[in-house]
Amino acid sequence: MSFKLNIITLGLLAATSGVSAADFSVHKANLQGLKLDAYQCKSCIGEKRYQGELQLSAGWAENNDIYSGNAFGDASDGLRAAMDADVRYRNSGYEANVQAHQLGLENSYVHLDAGRSGLYALNLDYQLLTRYDSRTQTQLWHNNGLLLPDSAIRYLDLQQEREKVGLGLVAQYGVMQAFINYDHEQKTGNRRSSLVAPRPVNFALPVDANTENLNAGLNISGENWLSELAYNGSFYRNNIDNLSLPYLPDVYAATPDNDAHQVSLSGQYMLGRGTVNGRVAAGRMIQDGDLIQVSGNPLQSWDGQVDTLDARVGFSNMLSPRWRVNGQVDYSERDNKSSVWEFAQLEFDNVSGAFKQNVPMDIERLTYKLHSSYRFNSQYRLMGGYDRKEVERSYLEREQTHDDAFWAKLNVRALANTVIDFGGRYENRSGSVYNAVENISIEENPLLRKFYLADRERQAVDLKVNYVPLSWLTLDLNGYYAKDDYAKTIIGLTESTDYGYDLQLGMQVSEQLHLYASASQQWIDSALAGSQSFSSPDWYSDVADEFINLGAGFTYSGLLDDRLTLGGNYLFSNSASDTLITYNEAQPYGDYYSYNHSIELYGRYALSESVGLKLSYQYERYYDTDYAQSGVNSIPGLITLGELNHNYNAHLLMFTFSYLLP
Numbered sequence: 001m002s003f004k005l006n007i008i009t010l011g012l013l014a015a016t017s018g019v020s021a022a023d024f025s026v027h028k029a030n031l032q033g034l035k036l037d038a039y040q041c042k043s044c045i046g047e048k049r050y051q052g053e054l055q056l057s058a059g060w061a062e063n064n065d066i067y068s069g070n071a072f073g074d075a076s077d078g079l080r081a082a083m084d085a086d087v088r089y090r091n092s093g094y095e096a097n098v099q100a101h102q103l104g105l106e107n108s109y110v111h112l113d114a115g116r117s118g119l120y121a122l123n124l125d126y127q128l129l130t131r132y133d134s135r136t137q138t139q140l141w142h143n144n145g146l147l148l149p150d151s152a153i154r155y156l157d158l159q160q161e162r163e164k165v166g167l168g169l170v171a172q173y174g175v176m177q178a179f180i181n182y183d184h185e186q187k188t189g190n191r192r193s194s195l196v197a198p199r200p201v202n203f204a205l206p207v208d209a210n211t212e213n214l215n216a217g218l219n220i221s222g223e224n225w226l227s228e229l230a231y232n233g234s235f236y237r238n239n240i241d242n243l244s245l246p247y248l249p250d251v252y253a254a255t256p257d258n259d260a261h262q263v264s265l266s267g268q269y270m271l272g273r274g275t276v277n278g279r280v281a282a283g284r285m286i287q288d289g290d291l292i293q294v295s296g297n298p299l300q301s302w303d304g305q306v307d308t309l310d311a312r313v314g315f316s317n318m319l320s321p322r323w324r325v326n327g328q329v330d331y332s333e334r335d336n337k338s339s340v341w342e343f344a345q346l347e348f349d350n351v352s353g354a355f356k357q358n359v360p361m362d363i364e365r366l367t368y369k370l371h372s373s374y375r376f377n378s379q380y381r382l383m384g385g386y387d388r389k390e391v392e393r394s395y396l397e398r399e400q401t402h403d404d405a406f407w408a409k410l411n412v413r414a415l416a417n418t419v420i421d422f423g424g425r426y427e428n429r430s431g432s433v434y435n436a437v438e439n440i441s442i443e444e445n446p447l448l449r450k451f452y453l454a455d456r457e458r459q460a461v462d463l464k465v466n467y468v469p470l471s472w473l474t475l476d477l478n479g480y481y482a483k484d485d486y487a488k489t490i491i492g493l494t495e496s497t498d499y500g501y502d503l504q505l506g507m508q509v510s511e512q513l514h515l516y517a518s519a520s521q522q523w524i525d526s527a528l529a530g531s532q533s534f535s536s537p538d539w540y541s542d543v544a545d546e547f548i549n550l551g552a553g554f555t556y557s558g559l560l561d562d563r564l565t566l567g568g569n570y571l572f573s574n575s576a577s578d579t580l581i582t583y584n585e586a587q588p589y590g591d592y593y594s595y596n597h598s599i600e601l602y603g604r605y606a607l608s609e610s611v612g613l614k615l616s617y618q619y620e621r622y623y624d625t626d627y628a629q630s631g632v633n634s635i636p637g638l639i640t641l642g643e644l645n646h647n648y649n650a651h652l653l654m655f656t657f658s659y660l661l662p
Contacts, residue, residue: 050661052087052098059654066157068650069132071598071620074105075159082108087661093117106130106161118172125166125183133158133192136641140203145241147203147251158644160189160207180216187211192641195243197251202640208239209255227267234260242292256289262308274317283308287338296344304338322375330367336360359395366390381411398453401431419466425482427458445534449489457485474506491537495527500547512558518551532583539583548574563606571598590627597621614656623647 058081061072069075073082085100096114103110108128115121135157140147166183186209193205217230236258243252262283269276287304291297314328338360371385387405409423434449449455460482467475481499486492500522507515524545529537553569573596579589602616629643 049091050087050089052085053658053660054087055084055656055658057082057084057654057656059652061650061652063648063650065622065646065648065650066132066135066159067622067646068620068648069106069130069159072618072650072652073102073107075130075132075157076106080105115170120172121170123166123168125164125168127162127164127166129162129164131160133160134644134646136204136644138204138641139639140201142204142206142243145243147243147245149246156190156204158190158192158204158641160187160191162187175221177219177221178217179219181214183213185211185213192644193252195252197245197248199639204641205243205252206240210237210239211235224270225268227265230264230266232260232262232264250292253292256287256302256304258285258287258289258304260285264310273319274315276313276315278313279311281308281310283310298341298343299339302339305336307335307337309333309335324373326369326371326373328367328369330365330369332363332365334363336362361396362394364392379412379414382408383411384408396453397450398434399432401429401453403427403429417468421462421464423462425458425460427456427460429454429456431455445491445531447490447531447536449486449492451486451489451493454486454492455488457487459483472508474504476502476504478502489529491529491531493526493528497523497525499523512556514555516551516553518549520547520549522547539581541582541589542580543577544580545577546575548572560605565604567602567604569598569600572596592624592626594622594624596623610660610662612658612660614654614658616654616656618652618654620650621648622650 058079061074061077061080063069063072063075063077066075074080082102082104083100084102085098087098089096093116094114095117097112099111100109102108106128107130110126111123112125113121113123135155137153137155139150139153141150141154142148162185164183164185166181168179168181170177170179172178187207189207190204191207192202194200194202212235214233214235215230217228219226219228221227238255238257240254242250242254245251260283262281264279264281266279267277285304285306285308288301290301291299293300309332311331312328314326316324316326318324340357340360342357366389368388369385371383373381373383375381385407387403387407389403391401391403393399393401405425405427407423407425409421412418412420412422431453434453460480462478462480465475465477467477469475479501482497484496486494500520502520503518505517509515524543526543526545528541528543530539530541532538550572551570553567555565555567557565559566575592575594577592579591581587581589597620599619600616602614604612604614606612623646625645629645
């Protein structure tokens, strides 16, 4: 009987021979016939100190609307270039990583971290985010806090850019770990805004603000416990002061500077099959900016202060190998200690002669959660729970509300190649007596119920199915339905339904060809009741929102001696909102409609094991129309930013050179 000598055979020989000596060294093992490639670590660097990939991209963009920059990463027209990187370095316990994405465009980031495992780590981050709205025309021009009317129409871009730089350090000594992180963000640009002076005016509000965040703390861990003491601070400074017109000062109040501080202590303890965790945090928010001086205002500046207290305790326990129980209690308190003063009252734009104090609103929340999961066998698993949220507010129409929710979910794996999740949820909100508060809502209809305070009953169901009928075919389906009923509301939101589905299909047709397709739709229908006569309802509104998303794509590899890969993606989205007003007769109020076609085609070619080329093309067709938009001269005496709807075609062609570090 012939056989090959391997490690197991050597062990048997050694066990049965008292005279012969065997060498059990690893290098003496017979590895013949073993597939070593199957046991290699694909993500380990080994002797290689550097590993990763570098990419350089250049291309051409053609568009006539800056809104296309939200899809293409940059709104510039013409030539563009960018760099991507993912590089790792290892050497004798020292580690370093560099990641970059679309560096050179107006939406990009860079991340660097370095250190020694178990000793220290240093990280540096840079991020540039730009959100594009529209190119607009305006007759008001901002100059050092003054909005200057101009007979000539000027053009500017409504966009906001956020540039963030961050630095962090982590140091570890034994069971203790200390950390500190700091970042600075500068936000600049222009955004839509409006004022009344004395007629309505739409204008481009300049944005120039800085936010600094500081996070520091200490972690200590033991064999079955851990804890953390941390501080979080945020500091906001607005570089734009109150805005004025040449004939009217301080017509627009600037966003005030503010600070926020919080100290927290958290921990977790493992006991047998269970764990207990908790957190307590105390904070303070401060705002003390100067106020615009108007007649009847007794304060020069606002001493705003809100103290916060948050606490949480939770547990998780395996009562048996099949039964798990989780519970949690959350407490949150917002104590408003801001300035309280007597102000002259305005009633329907007339001075009443009476004085009333402003009211500092406080809020207190208490939440309970009890969840359980039981596995009957490998085919059935039942989950369920009860949630309760109690909220107490001061100086609001309803001081107390409580929400109760019961939910259950069944996981079924009894059918071959199929996983089914079916869930249901019931919620009910009620509370104290609803009364109009004279201090804050004297001009409101007493029959009005605000939707977040009103009694509400919600019923919801959802179904998730994962089906794999064939080894190369996967189907995922998600359907949901929810209905909110405000049965006791006479004026306000009376009913709302939200339902839809998501469908995904994946096909590995062959080793080289992969196809996918997706479809989703969502419908949101709302019913409202209102009153023109400040009494019982005399008009009604029905709002219907609809969203559609479709997608398909493919990847074909293995062409030209396994060097060429082709791929493509198509996405279509459509959204519509229709409002119908019924007052004596039904009339359409105006609608919103938008659609988007997006196509991407690409090809990747490997020149060698380390050098690759990619050519990609992107196309976007976008259109929207909003009934609320109006032209510059469409309404006499009204100053607007013009029609800000979008209707464009955009193209992007990019060539990418990639290099894989040896």
